[in-house]
Amino acid sequence: MRLPARRLLPVTAVAAASALLTGCFAGAESTADAAGGKRIRVAMMQPPRSGLSPLSDDAFKLSRWSTAETLVKLDADGDAQPALATTWQQSGRTWTFEIRDGVTFHDGTKLDADAVVRSLTEAATASPKPRILDGVELTAKAAGNKVTVTTATEDPLVPQRLSSPQLSILAAKAYRGRAVDPVGAGTGPFELTKVGGTASATLDRYDAYWGGKAKAPGIDVKFVPDGTARAAALRSGEADIVEAIPVSQAAVLDQDLITEVPMPRTNTLYLNTGKGAFKDASLRAAAREAIDAEAIVKGVYEGRADVAEGLLGPALPWAAELRKPVTRGAEAGRPNGAAITIGTYTDRSEMPEVAATLQQQLQKAGFKVKLDVREYTNIESDALAGRFDAFVLSRATVLDSGDPAAYLYSDFASGGTFNLSQFTDKGVDEALKKASDTEVGDARRAAVIAAEGAVLAADAAVPMLHERVIQGDAAGVVDAAHDPRERALVTVDTHVK
Structure with a gap:
């Protein structure tokens, strides 16, 4: 093709x-x-x-x-800065946040500690939980104009977690129905x-x-x-303002109207380790070796992307500095016509082309490949249920907390809520837990890269390229x-x- x-x-x-x-x-x-x-x-x-x-x-x-705001926001370096909370401090498993005075919701009601507790409790007890709270047990209590947030275990990332838009603070009216309704309820x-x-x-x-x-x-x-x-x-x-200009159109637009920024987003092929052809580690290795990411960058992205060396890309420069060669546990086997179905979505125009290129590359290696391409809203549930042998996804790696540990846990932990690979590995779970528990700084970054290496060693996913956001103004x-x-x-x- x-x-x-x-x-x-x-x-x-x-x-x-x-x-x-x-x-x-x-x-x-x-x-x-x-x-x-x-x-x-x-x-x-x-x-x-x-x-x-x-x-x-x-x-x-x-x-x-x-329209909706959080207690904390992140600066360019990913460090926590005041937003609806002005100060905070940690004492063991508990963090205390002082709530900003003089803030009103859009319905005219006042922001206070009780309102913050209500929003955080709704998020912490939701089913499913917001992705930022994967593996986190969190309770919030009001004390005057302060809110104490307590976690089941000591968590160095609580302020960063509270910067996630999924933990926005909304007025009481937002929670009156079965679903949370943000209309007229932000700050x-x-x-x-x-x-x-x-x-x-x-x-x-x-x-x-x-x-x-x-x-x-x-x-x-x-x-x-x-x-x-x-x-x-x-x-x-x-x-x-136009978000996500397709690479295919960027070159033909007035270049003064577009801005291109390297971003923490990786185009990854998730391999279903739970059933089907890729339950076999040797066939996962064969798929990895068959993929020519450089050809995808040049052919589909017209050079407006970076070939992946790992799950974390150039938007996190420390990742490349810490990364070591990965020792994989399985050698590539022979596909011998093994039939696989690759799923992806049309919302990002590059995804179908990436899937078509992968189809060519994997068929050349001996796989028999079928594609299933739909709008994301119509395919996400099937992907999460493991109904594909592989899934091509453009995934933000620090979207939630400014820290990649949350993304790695969500996608590759046994209990992760976005585990497209249906991946379960005790060693990886331990590496992810260590990364999550380590204090912010050099030691945490090293633990994150070790966890990344453990995922790659099992070929649970094949990172192909790191994207750049192209916005039109x-x-x-x-x-x-x-x-x-x-x-x-x-x-x-x-x-x-």
Whole structure:
């Protein structure tokens, strides 16, 4: 099978994208506040998966729109900084956080210690738990304007965990139904006022924001899974900010309108170790040896990515400095026509092409390969249930806490909630526990790399490349965030001239 050649975006695609987006953005450009500020039109890649519940990955949308906030935020180095909490200190298993005074939720109610405890307790007792709390038993109690957070074992990463958008603090009204509803319940500079299912969202400026008045009067969001349509929206002027510009379109856009940032995101082939062909370690080794990641980087990503040496990439420079050669336990066997099904999704336009390239490479090595490609919302449950022999995923490695230990635990621990490889290994579990328990600093980084090596030694996953985020900002956009962790997009300072 030959991959299609790259082409310039045709005029018909631009027209189609314009028609697709006009319903959401119509009239938005002319809407201005007294100072002439324009609403910001944003085209986002993935529709909400769980009704914008902060207990799911949808939380990162709430964070990128600056509508829901957390007790702590992270700086560029991943260190914890004040947000809704102003100070904190540790005493054994307990951390005490002082809650910021003068903050109100979008419904006018006051932020206090009880509100913080309610949100944290909802997250800690949810089923399933937010990914950031994998393996963590957490309780919260109010004491005046302070909140004590206690974990079952001493946890050096509590502040970093509390920076996860999945632990956003919302008003009481958000928790009145069966699902958590963030509409009108955040504390950020923009209030979520309307959600149009999986098609759109509307946010208006919250003038009582504790951190100062936002420069833009509001945000109009359209969810556009098709990457070509998102790129067309930037070219046609239908959107002001476009996230996740496909590599295939980046080269044909005005380069002054795109920003490319190396990010902690790895394109990985997860191999199902629980059943099927890849339960055999020798066939996992054969698959690993058959994969030519450099060809994928050059052919699919047009050089706009970095070939992977491990699960953690150049966004974490210390990883390469600490990494040692991996000693694997199995030699490559002969596939002899072993039949495998590889799953992936269409939401990131590169994924089907990566899967098609892998199909060619693995068939050349002797596997018989079938592809199953769908939208992510329609394939995630099957992937988590282990219904594929392998799954191609673009995975953020420090998305939750700014620390890769949480990602490694979630994806490769026996009890991890995102264990696509159906992987169970006592030695890896021990290595992951050590990494999670070690204090922040050089020793923790060394333990993280040791855990990475243990995963790679078992060929539970084959890291192929590290991605770069490509974001489009129209010429009039000022101070849009370019965040490699994908937590910030529109901030209090973002506006359109």
